[in-house]
Amino acid sequence: MKYLDEYRNEAIAQKILGExxxxxxxxxxxxxxxxxxxxxxxxxxxxxLLPEGVELVHGPGCPVxxxxxxxxxxxxxxxxxxxxxxxxxxxxxxxxxxQDDLLILKSRGADxxxxxxxxxxxxxxxxxxxxxxxxxxxxxxxxxxxxAMSVWQARQQGIRNFSALVSHVLVPPAISAILExxxxxxxxxxxxxxVCTVVGYREYEPLxxxxxxxxxxxxxxxxxxxxxxxxxxxxxxxxxxxxxNQYPRVVKRDGNPVAQELVNKVFEVAxxxxxxxxxxxxxxxxxxxxxxxxxxxxxxxxxxxxxxEPAVCISGLVLQGVKKPHDxxxxxxxxxxxxxxxxxxxxxxxxCAAYYAYGRHLQRKTQSPEAVAAA
Amino acid sequence: xxxxxxxxxxxxxxxxPGSCPVPISDYKEIVLxxxxxxxxxxxxxxxxxLPQFQNELLATEHDGAIFPIGGARVxxxxxxxxxxxxxxxxGDIGSLAVHGTVNxxxxxxxxxxxxAAGFILEEGLPMRDFWRIVQSMRAAAAAAGVMLVTGDTKVxxxxxxxxxxxxxxxxxxVPEGVxxxxxxxxxxxxxxxxxxxxxHGIAIMSVREGLEFETEIxxxxxxxxxxxxxxxSASKDIHVLRDPTRGGITSALTEIAHxxxxxxxxxxxxxxxxxxxxxxxxxxxxxxxxxANEGKLLAIVPDSVAESVFAAMRAxxxxxxxxxIGRVTADNPGxxxxxxxxxxxxxxxxxxxxxxxxxx
Numbered sequence: 001m002k003y004l005d006e007y008r009n010e011a012i013a014q015k016i017l018g019e020x021x022x023x024x025x026x027x028x029x030x031x032x033x034x035x036x037x038x039x040x041x042x043x044x045x046x047x048x049l050l051p052e053g054v055e056l057v058h059g060p061g062c063p064v065x066x067x068x069x070x071x072x073x074x075x076x077x078x079x080x081x082x083x084x085x086x087x088x089x090x091x092x093x094x095x096x097x098x099q100d101d102l103l104i105l106k107s108r109g110a111d112x113x114x115x116x117x118x119x120x121x122x123x124x125x126x127x128x129x130x131x132x133x134x135x136x137x138x139x140x141x142x143x144x145x146x147x148a149m150s151v152w153q154a155r156q157q158g159i160r161n162f163s164a165l166v167s168h169v170l171v172p173p174a175i176s177a178i179l180e181x182x183x184x185x186x187x188x189x190x191x192x193x194x195v196c197t198v199v200g201y202r203e204y205e206p207l208x209x210x211x212x213x214x215x216x217x218x219x220x221x222x223x224x225x226x227x228x229x230x231x232x233x234x235x236x237x238x239x240x241x242x243x244x245n246q247y248p249r250v251v252k253r254d255g256n257p258v259a260q261e262l263v264n265k266v267f268e269v270a271x272x273x274x275x276x277x278x279x280x281x282x283x284x285x286x287x288x289x290x291x292x293x294x295x296x297x298x299x300x301x302x303x304x305x306x307x308x309e310p311a312v313c314i315s316g317l318v319l320q321g322v323k324k325p326h327d328x329x330x331x332x333x334x335x336x337x338x339x340x341x342x343x344x345x346x347x348x349x350x351x352c353a354a355y356y357a358y359g360r361h362l363q364r365k366t367q368s369p370e371a372v373a374a375a
Numbered sequence: 376x377x378x379x380x381x382x383x384x385x386x387x388x389x390x391x392p393g394s395c396p397v398p399i400s401d402y403k404e405i406v407l408x409x410x411x412x413x414x415x416x417x418x419x420x421x422x423x424x425l426p427q428f429q430n431e432l433l434a435t436e437h438d439g440a441i442f443p444i445g446g447a448r449v450x451x452x453x454x455x456x457x458x459x460x461x462x463x464x465x466g467d468i469g470s471l472a473v474h475g476t477v478n479x480x481x482x483x484x485x486x487x488x489x490x491a492a493g494f495i496l497e498e499g500l501p502m503r504d505f506w507r508i509v510q511s512m513r514a515a516a517a518a519a520g521v522m523l524v525t526g527d528t529k530v531x532x533x534x535x536x537x538x539x540x541x542x543x544x545x546x547x548x549v550p551e552g553v554x555x556x557x558x559x560x561x562x563x564x565x566x567x568x569x570x571x572x573x574x575h576g577i578a579i580m581s582v583r584e585g586l587e588f589e590t591e592i593x594x595x596x597x598x599x600x601x602x603x604x605x606x607x608s609a610s611k612d613i614h615v616l617r618d619p620t621r622g623g624i625t626s627a628l629t630e631i632a633h634x635x636x637x638x639x640x641x642x643x644x645x646x647x648x649x650x651x652x653x654x655x656x657x658x659x660x661x662x663x664x665x666x667a668n669e670g671k672l673l674a675i676v677p678d679s680v681a682e683s684v685f686a687a688m689r690a691x692x693x694x695x696x697x698x699x700i701g702r703v704t705a706d707n708p709g710x711x712x713x714x715x716x717x718x719x720x721x722x723x724x725x726x727x728x729x730x731x732x733x734x735x
Contacts, residue, residue, distance in 0.1 A: 004657065013717040045719020107406045116584065222717040338414065358721045
């Protein structure tokens with residue numbers, strides 16, 4: 001497929017890998033920020049192609065995973081109401097709250113629908129005037145414009161039976177939190193390509209300077225990730241720490257100003273709890289007061305729900321890149337995509353779920369693929 | 376098995392004479408993912424159904440059962456169809472219900488002969504739609520060379536069914552010298568797929584999601600008994616045939632690898648996928664390896680006959696896009712490995728539940 005096959009080409013991959021091998025003189029730890037990048041890395045086995053010593057650790061950039069348990073419980077309280085049609089992105093359906101997940105609530109009769117675009121909720125609202133349509137507005141900066149647009153258009157069009165349960169998170173505060181942690185091992189970042197498509201990468205420049213850490217804004221295809229890795233390694237080897245853009249076919253330094261303007265009209269920056277991590281100050285969006293009539297938390301009076309996360313799994317450490325999924329004794333045993341114990345197993349983009357989906361839980365029982373390949 | 380045994384909650388099923396408590400499962404209720412063909416469907420079979428009916432035939436976990444009656448070896452299979460929308464590009468629930476059971480029989484190496492059909496109709500289903508579905512079944516049965524010889528209709532209240540559900544069962548006869556079953560997959564065998572994958576699932580999903588592509592993706596639903604005859608005329612020594620429906624080719628291959636205690640090694644670049652389907656999968660965030668097929672089969676054959684079988688498949692209209700996608704291996708029993716497009720190696724495993732569209 002044009003514009004995709006070029007970025008999945010084995011010959012090009014081998015060329016970049018050769019360049020990486022020639023560049024690296026010592027071990028380095030890189031973090032890919034996005035869940036989409038993690039997914040691609042595990043799907044194509046990219047981490048296994050890299051020379052020994054170049055370690056990729058998986059960042060916090062899976063919006064479904066980091067949505068706090070408390071927010072999921074709020075979502076479930078709203079979704080169970082008989083007067084509500086609850087709309088969500090697909091992979092949110094399997095995320096467990098304290099009790100159940102949305103798929104189970106659906107099996108008990110709750111009206112829960114998967115939408116591809118938040119704007120679809122407005123169509124559902126018009127078609128069901130007797131119901132209250134609630135959209136679970138989650139995600140990083142990437143989904144913020146479309147989510148903001150749903151609220152904006154609802155007001156424009158005078159749609160009164162629509163509201164949003166907002167749990168937006170922001171990447172830069174999470175990167176700061178990782179770098180401030182005394183456990184931090186990360187020496188360079190593959191930055192979030194699609195987040196930066198919206199917000200640009202100016203915000204990342206002070207981070208690179210303050211923590212002296214290379215940040216390469218990278219795409220999601222195998223060649224993007226390999227090239228981003230090479231660019232980051234070149235900086236590390238040269239002792240440079242700058243923001244570079246591997247993904248210029250999509251990302252510009254200033255991002256998409258039109259989208260940013262809309263987001264800023266509808267949302268404002270606020271504190272946000274992250275699943276597996278805890279509260280990070282000023283790390284999310286909430287609806288501005290002038291849009292409070294579209295705030296599902298307020299309408300359905302679920303603001304008071306306060307859930308503490310059980311300290312049963314190491315997902316917080318996995319999200320920060322301190323541990324790998326298979327370092328966890330529960331991985332693939334008590335903790336599976338069916339019954340996730342923690343954040344990183346809940347969505348296909350979570351590091352643990354990606355490891356599981358591509359069979360890495362099986363590897364302790366079997367020969368490693370490398371050994372098989374060599375045989 | 377009474378339906379009450381399955382429906383009962385933990386503990387209260389003890390009230391039924393002679394019944395056991397429901398085995399401990401991770402879910403107290405049936406969820407949609409139990410029907411996805413992935414891990415949960417497998418659990419439903421393994422924990423609830425199979426233990427109640429232990430017998431050699433069921434234990435083969437084949438698409439159908441094969442047993443002797445009189446002098447003949449008979450294949451027997453059943454399947455239910457609950458597709459939404461009822462009509463989709465390339466077919467409808469009627470043609471699907473015929474093709475599905477014909478194909479299950481064909482995967483046993485049998486020549487499908489007779490079908491039975493059960494219709495569960497929802498009050499309010501337009502008569503015109505029902506007529507169209509029945510016409511489509513007649514045409515599909517004629518094309519597949521099978522006779523629909525018995526059936527049943529039931530009507531349920533409005534809201535209790537999705538317009539129409541159809542069950543079909545079928546019987547066929549397995550020719551002498553043919554022994555096709557999952558357990559026969561052996562190290563060294565060649566894995567062939569009969570054409571481009573994931574077409575049916577994407578055709579259904581693009582209608583359901585209201586996606587419009589430049590070219591319409593039509594379902595590949597088709598009767599595969601003709602193709603199987605062509606394969607068997609090239610060689611009777613076919614080890615396994617499987618039509619990779621729900622759960623796609625990975626689920627089918629992983630099941631076979633488990634059942635036969637062998638490993639498999641696939642090559643991603645060899646797996647045929649059309650540009651349209653690739654594009655739709657990118658948009659929907661789905662992996663085509665897990666998407667359903669209806670007119671494709673996987674053949675696992677000894678190396679010695681692979682070339683002639685492959686040629687016979689390519690010569691048949693339904694196998695024109697056939698490709699050799701991998702081999703059966705002795706190492707890593709139960710595990711399917713795939714060399715990825717960029718040269719990495721990954722394990723392909725069955726899905727837990729439905730593939731859900733990803734957020735980004």
